[in-house]
Amino acid sequence: MSIAAILIAIPDNEPPANLEALIAAAEEGELPSCILETAWHGLHWLFTGTADGGDEPWCYLLKGGTEMTIEDMVESVPRFLDRHQVDAWHQALQSVTETTLAQRFDPEAMAAAHIYPTSFWSRSDQEPWQLLWQSYSDLRDFLANQQGAGVLIYFA
Numbered sequence: 001m002s003i004a005a006i007l008i009a010i011p012d013n014e015p016p017a018n019l020e021a022l023i024a025a026a027e028e029g030e031l032p033s034c035i036l037e038t039a040w041h042g043l044h045w046l047f048t049g050t051a052d053g054g055d056e057p058w059c060y061l062l063k064g065g066t067e068m069t070i071e072d073m074v075e076s077v078p079r080f081l082d083r084h085q086v087d088a089w090h091q092a093l094q095s096v097t098e099t100t101l102a103q104r105f106d107p108e109a110m111a112a113a114h115i116y117p118t119s120f121w122s123r124s125d126q127e128p129w130q131l132l133w134q135s136y137s138d139l140r141d142f143l144a145n146q147q148g149a150g151v152l153i154y155f156a
Contacts, residue, residue: 005040
């Protein structure tokens with residue numbers, strides 16, 4: 001079973017009071033969301049050059065924002081990014097080109113840094129790069145459509 005990063009738009013830009021209901025609404029298609037399957041850690045690597053660090057707003061897939069609590073959620077701690085953080089992240093990603101990301105894509109370094117899923121990045125075909133580029137495009141487009149909104153990020 002793979003781990004996905006899930007981003008959900010919060011139109012009123014307020015940390016949600018009922019996370020379970022919000023996640024259920026997104027799963028039903030009632031709220032805009034972006035699901036980054038296995039590419040989330042690779043994108044973080046391309047944005048920050050680290051496995052788990054980096055500066056804001058580049059690090060927002062893995063850190064930053066306000067931590068939320070769901071009693072039964074053990075996979076991750078959901079985080080809320082306010083509209084200012086979402087806007088800053090969107091603006092930062094607008095400066096990224098395919099060439100920029102391709103130059104940062106280093107399967108050997110990613111494997112050495114234990115970027116999830118470790119064995120995937122060293123494949124000899126183009127699938128790892130294609131997944132990263134498509135996922136980057138999905139993330140960029142999602143954030144572009146959420147200007148003025150907050151975003152909840154969690155892993156499942």
